[in-house]
Amino acid sequence: MPKRKERGAATVTILDVARHAGVSPMTVSRVINGHSYVGEEMRQRVEASVKALRYTPNLAGRSLRSSGSARIGVLYSNPSAAYLNQFMLGVLEQGSQSGSQLLIEKCSGIRSQRAATERLLAAGVDGVILPPPLCDSRSAVEELESAGVPVVAVATGSPMDGVASVRIDDYQGARAMTRYLLELGHRDIGFIKGDPQHTPAALRAAAFFDTMKEAGLAVPPGRIAQGLFTYRSGLAAAEQLLKAPNRPTAIFSSNDDMAAAVVSVAHGLGLHVPEELTVTGFDDTPVATTVWPELTTIHQPVAAMARAAMVLIQDEIRRKRSGRPKAATHQVMKFTLVKRQSSASPATSA
Amino acid sequence: MPKRKERGAATVTILDVARHAGVSPMTVSRVINGHSYVGEEMRQRVEASVKALRYTPNLAGRSLRSSGSARIGVLYSNPSAAYLNQFMLGVLEQGSQSGSQLLIEKCSGIRSQRAATERLLAAGVDGVILPPPLCDSRSAVEELESAGVPVVAVATGSPMDGVASVRIDDYQGARAMTRYLLELGHRDIGFIKGDPQHTPAALRAAAFFDTMKEAGLAVPPGRIAQGLFTYRSGLAAAEQLLKAPNRPTAIFSSNDDMAAAVVSVAHGLGLHVPEELTVTGFDDTPVATTVWPELTTIHQPVAAMARAAMVLIQDEIRRKRSGRPKAATHQVMKFTLVKRQSSASPATSA
DNA sequence: CTGAAAGCGCTTACAG
DNA sequence: CTGAAAGCGCTTACAG
Numbered sequence: 209m210p211k212r213k214e215r216g217a218a219t220v221t222i223l224d225v226a227r228h229a230g231v232s233p234m235t236v237s238r239v240i241n242g243h244s245y246v247g248e249e250m251r252q253r254v255e256a257s258v259k260a261l262r263y264t265p266n267l268a269g270r271s272l273r274s275s276g277s278a279r280i281g282v283l284y285s286n287p288s289a290a291y292l293n294q295f296m297l298g299v300l301e302q303g304s305q306s307g308s309q310l311l312i313e314k315c316s317g318i319r320s321q322r323a324a325t326e327r328l329l330a331a332g333v334d335g336v337i338l339p340p341p342l343c344d345s346r347s348a349v350e351e352l353e354s355a356g357v358p359v360v361a362v363a364t365g366s367p368m369d370g371v372a373s374v375r376i377d378d379y380q381g382a383r384a385m386t387r388y389l390l391e392l393g394h395r396d397i398g399f400i401k402g403d404p405q406h407t408p409a410a411l412r413a414a415a416f417f418d419t420m421k422e423a424g425l426a427v428p429p430g431r432i433a434q435g436l437f438t439y440r441s442g443l444a445a446a447e448q449l450l451k452a453p454n455r456p457t458a459i460f461s462s463n464d465d466m467a468a469a470v471v472s473v474a475h476g477l478g479l480h481v482p483e484e485l486t487v488t489g490f491d492d493t494p495v496a497t498t499v500w501p502e503l504t505t506i507h508q509p510v511a512a513m514a515r516a517a518m519v520l521i522q523d524e525i526r527r528k529r530s531g532r533p534k535a536a537t538h539q540v541m542k543f544t545l546v547k548r549q550s551s552a553s554p555a556t557s558a
Numbered sequence: 559m560p561k562r563k564e565r566g567a568a569t570v571t572i573l574d575v576a577r578h579a580g581v582s583p584m585t586v587s588r589v590i591n592g593h594s595y596v597g598e599e600m601r602q603r604v605e606a607s608v609k610a611l612r613y614t615p616n617l618a619g620r621s622l623r624s625s626g627s628a629r630i631g632v633l634y635s636n637p638s639a640a641y642l643n644q645f646m647l648g649v650l651e652q653g654s655q656s657g658s659q660l661l662i663e664k665c666s667g668i669r670s671q672r673a674a675t676e677r678l679l680a681a682g683v684d685g686v687i688l689p690p691p692l693c694d695s696r697s698a699v700e701e702l703e704s705a706g707v708p709v710v711a712v713a714t715g716s717p718m719d720g721v722a723s724v725r726i727d728d729y730q731g732a733r734a735m736t737r738y739l740l741e742l743g744h745r746d747i748g749f750i751k752g753d754p755q756h757t758p759a760a761l762r763a764a765a766f767f768d769t770m771k772e773a774g775l776a777v778p779p780g781r782i783a784q785g786l787f788t789y790r791s792g793l794a795a796a797e798q799l800l801k802a803p804n805r806p807t808a809i810f811s812s813n814d815d816m817a818a819a820v821v822s823v824a825h826g827l828g829l830h831v832p833e834e835l836t837v838t839g840f841d842d843t844p845v846a847t848t849v850w851p852e853l854t855t856i857h858q859p860v861a862a863m864a865r866a867a868m869v870l871i872q873d874e875i876r877r878k879r880s881g882r883p884k885a886a887t888h889q890v891m892k893f894t895l896v897k898r899q900s901s902a903s904p905a906t907s908a
Numbered sequence: 909c910t911g912a913a914a915g916c917g918c919t920t921a922c923a924g
Numbered sequence: 925c926t927g928a929a930a931g932c933g934c935t936t937a938c939a940g
Contacts, residue, residue, distance in 0.1 A: 269917030289844035300650035476826030494639035619933030
């Protein structure tokens with residue numbers, strides 16, 4: 209005697225749907241997954257049953273049968289808590305959806321990096337995702353790839369050949385922001401550079417300079433400050449820029465943490481943001497909506513990028529298992545310019 | 559002919575371990591799960607094999623067989639991006655570990671709350687987790703429970719009878735912080751209250767007052783400011799407290815966002831933190847380590863609380879399925895006082 | 909204390 | 925275009 213229905217709560221399975229629609233479970237499966245050719249009439253019958261029974265597939269069952277049950281590692285360092293949270297959110301979301309198992313390893317410094325890599329390999333990972341700044345670590349990539357483990361680099365400014373990557377176009381992002389500031393009427397714009405060790409920092413700076421140049425505007429050295437992507441470095445950079453004899457009407461910071469610092473310093477100097485000073489950031493991390501005024505910034509879809517990285521790594525794993533060559537896809541995701549309260553046209557009296 | 563081994567990568571299964579150890583898969587399963595009585599010699603043999611083969615169980619397989627494959631809803635409103643990220647991280651972690659499926663619904667206002675609840679019920683959730691501030695919504699709890707769906711409330715200041723909850727002891731947390739400030743030598747301490755709509759806010763305030771009173775210290779009304787847990791409200795509160803004729807030597811803010819605002823205002827007034835003003839927060843969200851100086855605060859283990867909530871809801875679901883009564887466990891997790899750079903003894907010249 | 913059998917929900921080949 | 929069979933990796937009863 210089958211005991212399929214012993215539980216109190218009726219869990220609708222693919223079999224229930226099949227029975228309801230008067231077809232085989234296979235057909236239901238095909239409809240759900242949008243696979244191959246299914247007769248139009250059947251498709252509709254199945255879809256109606258799915259709806260009527262409120263069926264949602266059990267992912268455990270699916271991933272058990274499909275080869276989705278990969279073991280995926282995430283190796284990170286230098287944790288900006290906010291970024292990492294968002295990133296891991298995407299990774300976990302996609303992971304639980306596809307039934308993959310995740311192994312998270314943190315490292316700091318080259319020695320612990322090697323140890324962490326070893327641990328991942330020992331645990332039998334099928335693929336590894338590298339969020340920034342490890343996405344640019346040749347040593348990490350090489351150690352993993354030479355062990356036959358595919359890698360996906362996330363948010364790198366310079367994707368490596370043969371290594372899959374997901375990123376936004378940092379250059380175009382910074383260009384869009386600079387153009388926006390120009391459109392607002394700003395001509396005298398300060399810029400805070402990011403950590404030179406991080407590849408996207410250079411792209412953001414280059415885009416700023418190029419766009420200013422195209423607009424026929426010179427950027428004197430006094431309008432540039434070096435930052436390290438930290439709030440603290442942003443404080444110093446802001447003071448440098450704002451204590452100049454005649455300050456700029458806008459400051460474009462290479463990330464949000466530093467932009468938040470600029471807002472704080474401006475406030476301290478009695479400058480109203482955005483009436484007397486426009487401040488913009490980059491990344492749209494949670495701090496952008498925490499500070500007041502909220503920051504105009506370039507939204508980097510961190511969670512979506514993490515999800516995309518999971519999809520890419522799973523594809524590489526599948527390819528490897530079936531003996532196909534690497535795809536090494538370079539995926540570029542869309543950024544968006546988010547206008548909030550920290551930006552405005554310069555005061556006419558400036 | 560079995561095709562168990564067709565894949566290139568050798569995925570170690572429980573069967574491999576069983577063969578290696580010369581026992582049945584059942585015995586391996588029992589050892590792994592620490593179940594029932596297994597002969598000591600066998601246990602060791604199995605454990606050795608697990609290690610030798612680097613076996614890690616496939617969670618999809620496990621959750622398919624066990625009744626772990628519950629469908630769990632998370633209903634949230636009023637998103638503090640940082641808090642929610644951390645919270646979801648914990649939920650997803652636990653969810654993927656136990657093979658549960660997650661349904662996330664956001665709502666704002668009572669009308670959309672009802673709609674979101676309906677959607678969860680329509681999707682056939684087996685249980686729902688309510689992060690703050692929905693953890694205190696009687697209407698949400700009642701609607702779900704009356705539909706027979708168990709609920710776990712997270713971070714509520716006043717747990718309801720018969721509804722499972724996970725929280726920290728906000729009163730003791732604020733008490734610990736106040737004592738710490740007193741130990742540092744502060745006597746004149748300002749306090750910023752949180753949103754009165756959130757139940758923990760009152761507990762934190764009460765603990766501050768009680769502890770000051772016990773120390774024989776009066777808290778004049780001018781030392782208290784009302785906040786709403788937002789950075790913006792913290793700016794206003796900080797100005798109110800710091801522009802008083804003789805300002806306090808320390809300000810205890812009911813959360814980190816407002817404390818970050820205090821630091822910014824202090825900086826603006828030319829006050830050095832912590833030399834001239836100690837600032838402390840509550841929660842230890844990412845902003846606490848973003849600002850400079852980094853905030854001394856009470857660490858609330860948000861991700862761990864989310865994980866605990868998942869475990870509780872799964873327990874309730876299991877109970878319900880097997881016809882047992884609700885457990886309605888109230889779990890209190892430990893907070894920790896994290897000392898960072900924003901606090902110090904008051905200047906002797908103060 | 910240990911194991912042989914059956915089945916969780918789904919999808920991959922293989923037939924038609 | 926559709927379906928019957930088999931099996932993904934694991935654990936729940938049921939026997940011994």
